[in-house]
Amino acid sequence: xxxxxxxxxxxxxxxxxxxxxxxxxxxxxxxxxxxxxxxxxxxxxxxxxxxxxxxxxxxxxxxxxxxxxxxxxxxxxxxxxxxxxxxxxxxxxxxxxxxxxxxxxxxxxxx
Numbered sequence: 001x002x003x004x005x006x007x008x009x010x011x012x013x014x015x016x017x018x019x020x021x022x023x024x025x026x027x028x029x030x031x032x033x034x035x036x037x038x039x040x041x042x043x044x045x046x047x048x049x050x051x052x053x054x055x056x057x058x059x060x061x062x063x064x065x066x067x068x069x070x071x072x073x074x075x076x077x078x079x080x081x082x083x084x085x086x087x088x089x090x091x092x093x094x095x096x097x098x099x100x101x102x103x104x105x106x107x108x109x110x111x
Contacts, residue, residue, distance in 0.1 A: 007078040009094040010065055012103040025063040030077045031097075035069060039097055039108045048073045055085055067093035067100075069111070 010018075018025065027043030028051075029036060036045050046054045048068070058064060064087065066074040074092050081087040093100070101108040 005079045005083045007075060007082065008091040010091045011094050012100040015065060015093060015100075016104050023063070025065055026059050028058065028064055028066045028074075028077070029068070030066060030073050031068050035111065038111050039101070041067070041097070041100060043067065048077055051077050051080070052085075058087065060087060060089075063089045063091065065091050065093055068096050070098050071096040 027041065029040075029043035029045045030048040030051060031045070032047050033045065043065075044057065046057065058081070064078075064081070066078045066081070068074040068077075071092060071094055074096060078090045078092045081090050095102075097108070098110055101110050
């Protein structure tokens with residue numbers, strides 16, 4: 001049995017601080033287009049099921065923060081990027097867009 005890959009978790013507050021400081025990172029939104037229409041923090045939309053066929057769009061020289069609605073799909077994608085595709089600088093947005101709405105922007109719609 002293979003050991004699960006440990007993926008760093010970044011909180012919405014930590015991510016917001018990094019965004020506000022102008023950190024050069026790549027935000028990867030793995031939700032579906034209709035979800036992005038509901039709420040959006042500006043990441044590159046590459047739905048979960050298409051990430052593998054879009055690896056060339058992902059930088060290997062920047063931190064990548066993967067996010068989804070609640071953190072489950074993004075955790076899965078982050079583990080795949082590190083474990084199967086050799087990416088090293090990957091973190092998951094803990095709690096996803098739901099927690100972003102709770103902690104950063106209460107006006108953001110939840111779904």
